[in-house]
Amino acid sequence: MINTDQGSQYTCEHWVSTLNDLKIRISMDGKGRATNNAFIERWFRTIKQKYIYINPE
Numbered sequence: 336m337i338n339t340d341q342g343s344q345y346t347c348e349h350w351v352s353t354l355n356d357l358k359i360r361i362s363m364d365g366k367g368r369a370t371n372n373a374f375i376e377r378w379f380r381t382i383k384q385k386y387i388y389i390n391p392e
Contacts, residue, residue, distance in 0.1 A: 336360040340372075 337354065339345040341363050354361055364372065 336362055338362040338364065340364050 337359055339362075344350065345363065351361065
């Protein structure tokens with residue numbers, strides 16, 4: 336099983352059909368539910384702030 340948000344990269348036909356072909360169950364959080372995965376959301380925010388925005392090389 337893979338759990339994602341409902342971003343377009345996770346709802347496109349190619350992604351969904353690939354997971355179905357591999358017999359991987361798909362689970363998606365509700366729209367606007369970033370709080371369902373707050374720890375990971377914060378981790379990505381920190382990575383972006385410290386490594387992408389501060390050091391844009």
